[in-house]
Amino acid sequence: MKLLVCISQTPDTTAKISFNADGTQFNAAGVQFIMNPYDEWYALVRACELREALGGSVTALNVGPAANETTIRKALAIGADEAVRINAEPPSAGFVAKQIAEYAKAENFDIIFFGKETIDHNGSEVGAMVAEHLDLPYVSYASKLDLNGNTATLERDIEGGVEVLELDLPFVVSAAKGMAEQRIPNMRGIMSARTKPLKEVQPVGYENTVKTVAFTLPPAKAGVKLIQPDQMDELVRLLHEEAKVI
Amino acid sequence: MVDYGSFPPYNYAKPLTSPLLFIIYPSTFIIPDMVLVFAESQRGHLKKAALEAVTYGKKVADLMGTSCVALTLGAVNGADELGRYGASRVLNTSNATFDNFDSQTYSAAIAQVAKENDATVIILSHTSTGKAIAGRLSVRLHAGLVSGVNGLPTVKDGALSVKKSVFSGKAIAEYEVGGAVKVLSLMGNAVKPEVTGGVVAVETVAVEVANSRIRVKEVKTQEGTVPLPEAEIVVSAGRGMKGPENWGIVENLAATLGATTACSRPVADTHWRPHHEHVGQTGIAIRPNLYIAIGISGAIQHLAGVNNSKVIVVINKDPEAPFFKAADYGVVGDLFEVVPQLNEAFKKFKAGN
Numbered sequence: 001m002k003l004l005v006c007i008s009q010t011p012d013t014t015a016k017i018s019f020n021a022d023g024t025q026f027n028a029a030g031v032q033f034i035m036n037p038y039d040e041w042y043a044l045v046r047a048c049e050l051r052e053a054l055g056g057s058v059t060a061l062n063v064g065p066a067a068n069e070t071t072i073r074k075a076l077a078i079g080a081d082e083a084v085r086i087n088a089e090p091p092s093a094g095f096v097a098k099q100i101a102e103y104a105k106a107e108n109f110d111i112i113f114f115g116k117e118t119i120d121h122n123g124s125e126v127g128a129m130v131a132e133h134l135d136l137p138y139v140s141y142a143s144k145l146d147l148n149g150n151t152a153t154l155e156r157d158i159e160g161g162v163e164v165l166e167l168d169l170p171f172v173v174s175a176a177k178g179m180a181e182q183r184i185p186n187m188r189g190i191m192s193a194r195t196k197p198l199k200e201v202q203p204v205g206y207e208n209t210v211k212t213v214a215f216t217l218p219p220a221k222a223g224v225k226l227i228q229p230d231q232m233d234e235l236v237r238l239l240h241e242e243a244k245v246i
Numbered sequence: 247m248v249d250y251g252s253f254p255p256y257n258y259a260k261p262l263t264s265p266l267l268f269i270i271y272p273s274t275f276i277i278p279d280m281v282l283v284f285a286e287s288q289r290g291h292l293k294k295a296a297l298e299a300v301t302y303g304k305k306v307a308d309l310m311g312t313s314c315v316a317l318t319l320g321a322v323n324g325a326d327e328l329g330r331y332g333a334s335r336v337l338n339t340s341n342a343t344f345d346n347f348d349s350q351t352y353s354a355a356i357a358q359v360a361k362e363n364d365a366t367v368i369i370l371s372h373t374s375t376g377k378a379i380a381g382r383l384s385v386r387l388h389a390g391l392v393s394g395v396n397g398l399p400t401v402k403d404g405a406l407s408v409k410k411s412v413f414s415g416k417a418i419a420e421y422e423v424g425g426a427v428k429v430l431s432l433m434g435n436a437v438k439p440e441v442t443g444g445v446v447a448v449e450t451v452a453v454e455v456a457n458s459r460i461r462v463k464e465v466k467t468q469e470g471t472v473p474l475p476e477a478e479i480v481v482s483a484g485r486g487m488k489g490p491e492n493w494g495i496v497e498n499l500a501a502t503l504g505a506t507t508a509c510s511r512p513v514a515d516t517h518w519r520p521h522h523e524h525v526g527q528t529g530i531a532i533r534p535n536l537y538i539a540i541g542i543s544g545a546i547q548h549l550a551g552v553n554n555s556k557v558i559v560v561i562n563k564d565p566e567a568p569f570f571k572a573a574d575y576g577v578v579g580d581l582f583e584v585v586p587q588l589n590e591a592f593k594k595f596k597a598g599n
Contacts, residue, residue, distance in 0.1 A: 128381025140378040161467030209390035209425035229579030232591035245536040
């Protein structure tokens with residue numbers, strides 16, 4: 001079983017989000033960066049579980065600068081066997097997908113894992129792009145993945161429920177809550193991560209057509225209007241006349 | 247408009263073979279571009295997201311001075327209705343393979359129709375279906391993609407500038423998309439469906455796609471309730487409910503309002519409520535018009551999934567609950583007293599309106 005897990009680095013969930021004065025740059029000062037939670041908790045852990053049950057290898061892949069290596073080492077500590085960093089400061093999802101596809105096409109992975117989306121761009125774009133580059137089936141928002149020989153059974157989150165489906169290896173999947181449980185790396189994992197191979201690969205060319213122009217912060221809330229608990233008619237009146245939502 | 251002066255404008259350019267084009271557009275050497283909207287359906291019925299996407303597509307087409315064409319896949323009842331929301335043509339291809347969703351067959355079909363019709367902008371819905379297609383389609387069409395847009399673009403020199411929510415609702419990003427073809431996916435509840443025209447006859451189009459490699463075994467969905475991402479009013483409850491047996495007051499309130507029920511992560515994790523009701527960062531991100539949070543403290547991970555709601559009402563006995571900072575209206579009180587009273591107040595309001 002040859003498994004690839006694509007990981008992103010994102011600001012921590014609780015990080016204060018701010019930008020430089022003209023809104024063109026994310027302000028990284030004082031921000032802690034983490035492995036994108038869906039990549040770590042669900043995609044990476046499920047890949048490691050499958051490797052433990054069936055043998056084979058798990059490769060963690062990140063498209064990013066050398067500063068991301070702390071995050072990549074964490075993936076190795078959790079259980080990936082080896083890691084690859086494609087050395088670039090990615091300008092767009094399309095760029096990232098192209099790099100991953102270029103690397104993966106020579107490797108013949110059985111399953112390529114992604115998290116359902118990143119918590120910074122919230123795009124859910126790269127997995128589908130990689131699947132198309134490689135002409136592979138793609139199952140998104142999968143909350144369950146089981147293997148029986150060459151056939152996988154998955155559950156995919158859809159609006160108001162789930163879809164149960166089956167397909168054969170190889171394929172691309174994006175992982176959602178339910179696929180696995182978060183793992184905290186143990187000391188042995190952390191120690192062994194230091195010596196596991198982390199290969200650097202140079203990016204291929206890509207013609208980018210999507211440019212981030214500016215970031216802004218959403219308008220601040222006016223502040224909560226408190227209603228006394230025995231004044232529910234007043235709350236309904238405000239929702240109707242002031243907020244106009246009923 | 248596509249300027250044939252800078253030929254080839256498309257990655258999949260069709261050479262100008264027909265002299266007819268010169269008769270129709272003799273002076274400008276341009277052909278009209280087109281906005282293609284993929285209108286989603288489920289079990290043979292158009293989704294609300296489809297009406298939103300066509301409404302949005304029509305507005306984008308107006309900005310570009312072109313027309314909006316809707317495409318449905320599989321057997322769909324009432325697809326002609328899409329004309330009322332602004333589609334000048336409605337296309338359908340009802341190959342049996344489309345009865346089951348597969349991002350590969352769907353994106354192949356949409357790409358084929360887009361190419362045949364020289365579509366320059368393709369609009370999808372940012373749903374479980376649209377998210378699985380958008381990336382594929384952008385690769386297939388060599389198109390720039392922005393997923394989850396929540397407002398109209400501005401159009402300048404053939405490029406689109408468009409905004410979306412990023413950092414899990416904590417910021418807004420504006421993107422400029424160049425290139426000949428663009429794909430946008432529209433966030434749910436970002437646009438209200440608007441009737442602007444009349445029904446148009448559905449045209450059947452043929453597409454050739456390979457057989458699906460995905461075998462759908464079962465689709466398990468709640469019948470009779472509006473799915474959370476589509477709901478305009480959501481009534482959500484958390485650990486403050488003390489146990490699953492107490493959910494009656496939440497369900498009653500939701501029934502009065504025609505709302506969909508949701509829950510916080512601890513509630514889903516302890517199986518008080520089903521997994522698909524969980525809203526928040528690891529659950530579903532929603533943006534209803536009205537979000538009523540009952541007995542939910544408002545951890546940052548929960549807010550990340552609901553902070554794009556238009557109006558937030560928080561009911562919690564703890565005045566220090568962080569959720570009050572993100573709320574528009576707050577009630578500090580015992581939810582077991584407040585929620586039934588709120589339900590009665592809504593009932594009185596409904597009876598009087």
